[in-house]
Amino acid sequence: xxxxxVQARTALSRSxxxxxxxxxxxxxxxxxxxxxxxxxxxxxxxxxxxxxxxQVKKNIPMVLAKELKKIDITKDRNITxxxxxxxxxxxxxxHKLTRYCIEQLHRYKIPVSIVTKSPLITRxxxxxxxxxxxxxxxxxxxxxxxxxxxxxxxxxTQERLEALASMxxxxxxxxxxxxFPGKTDLEFxxxxxxxxxxxxxxxxxxxxxxxxxxxxPSDIAVLRRKDYSSIRKEILALEKQxxxxxxxxx
Numbered sequence: 001x002x003x004x005x006v007q008a009r010t011a012l013s014r015s016x017x018x019x020x021x022x023x024x025x026x027x028x029x030x031x032x033x034x035x036x037x038x039x040x041x042x043x044x045x046x047x048x049x050x051x052x053x054x055q056v057k058k059n060i061p062m063v064l065a066k067e068l069k070k071i072d073i074t075k076d077r078n079i080t081x082x083x084x085x086x087x088x089x090x091x092x093x094x095h096k097l098t099r100y101c102i103e104q105l106h107r108y109k110i111p112v113s114i115v116t117k118s119p120l121i122t123r124x125x126x127x128x129x130x131x132x133x134x135x136x137x138x139x140x141x142x143x144x145x146x147x148x149x150x151x152x153x154x155x156x157t158q159e160r161l162e163a164l165a166s167m168x169x170x171x172x173x174x175x176x177x178x179x180f181p182g183k184t185d186l187e188f189x190x191x192x193x194x195x196x197x198x199x200x201x202x203x204x205x206x207x208x209x210x211x212x213x214x215x216x217p218s219d220i221a222v223l224r225r226k227d228y229s230s231i232r233k234e235i236l237a238l239e240k241q242x243x244x245x246x247x248x249x250x
Contacts (some may be wrong), residue, residue, distance in 0.1 A: 033152035119163035
């Protein structure tokens, strides 16, 4: 994995995601190496390049500072960090672009949402104080051997859960995605979210893209034909059982 410094022309972009007005992605590419990631297909980069050469937008904190001065908070009501790539991926430990961007955002009264797979987010807990902040952590399985195959460079699921549990000062959600039938213990995640007073859960299925079969084990690649209707019913039952507000994205 290479972290290559580049110059950003813009920092904020209009988002098509529900509930998000503006998106901020300090990196292009992701060193977590998730083999099911569909982001490279969205931004038209080869998956091997997406995972192997991370573009570090070195000047993005300065660009962001200029753009924030022009923001109309009556129109652009929130910013999500990490809509395309993980803002706390391995390169962040050295380059700290996400942290520098948060320092700029801290000066403005605009709600911020961050989604990540990394406990590195806890490094910035002091900086988050006083912010209107929502934190989401993404998980897919409790099976560590399975995780190491599909999410090569990610921290363990346990580390992620501990990180989210520690962010009690802010709104929190658990992002269960993708759901792998037989490998995603949905009941455990709902129980855990209830026990830790997580505000809500988002759940999503496996987004297959043509070409992924090159990287995925054969038993996972066939999930592109999986009917998730029974899983939807299971989730709705768990939502009621554990009293955790849930949003389905499939």
